[in-house]
Amino acid sequence: MTERTLVLVKPDGVQRLLVGRILGRFEERGLKIVGLKLVAVDRTLAEAHYAVHRERPFFEGLVSFITSSPLVAVALEGPNAIAMARAMVGATRPHEAAPGTIRGDLAMETAQNLVHASDGPETAIAELALWFAPGEIVDYARDVDRWVLSPVD
Numbered sequence: 001m002t003e004r005t006l007v008l009v010k011p012d013g014v015q016r017l018l019v020g021r022i023l024g025r026f027e028e029r030g031l032k033i034v035g036l037k038l039v040a041v042d043r044t045l046a047e048a049h050y051a052v053h054r055e056r057p058f059f060e061g062l063v064s065f066i067t068s069s070p071l072v073a074v075a076l077e078g079p080n081a082i083a084m085a086r087a088m089v090g091a092t093r094p095h096e097a098a099p100g101t102i103r104g105d106l107a108m109e110t111a112q113n114l115v116h117a118s119d120g121p122e123t124a125i126a127e128l129a130l131w132f133a134p135g136e137i138v139d140y141a142r143d144v145d146r147w148v149l150s151p152v153d
């Protein structure tokens with residue numbers, strides 16, 4: 001099933017010059033970039049994105065981290081895009097993330113784990129609506145898809 005999901009390359013990814021490498025992994029895999037922007041996140045957006053963690057002790061740290069420097073927001077599309085992006089990102093805690101995943105290869109700390117990816121279909125819809133205005137997600141055809149996607153889908 002074709003899905004769309006939100007991935008954030010968080011401030012540590014931008015500051016560590018890893019944006020190209022991280023986006024490249026998704027692109028090489030075959031996921032289609034349908035939205036992309038650099039965002040200086042304000043407190044309102046940060047609190048909305050992390051609303052589910054509002055009662056956690058690390059909430060203030062999360063908001064302060066994600067507003068500390070720009071991040072890159074990307075909307076990705078493809079069959080099972082939500083599960084695929086989550087698998088590629090790896091476990092939240094980098095010491096539990098498998099080698100070959102982004103966090104398993106590039107991250108050391110939970111609070112600076114480089115990437116965020118929507119964790120399910122409802123979250124993906126809500127997060128895409130939060131990060132991208134109408135018109136910022138673009139429908140287009142990719143010629144390469146005849147070599148990447150199943151012709152029966």
Ligand code: CMP
Pocket residue numbers: 053058061062092110111112113115116117
């Ligand atoms: P993310 O996928 O962006 O979603 C929630 C984030 O909370 C998670 O990545 C981590 O960066 C962060 N997080 C989770 N647990 C902790 C923790 N114990 N301390 C600090 N940050 C955390």
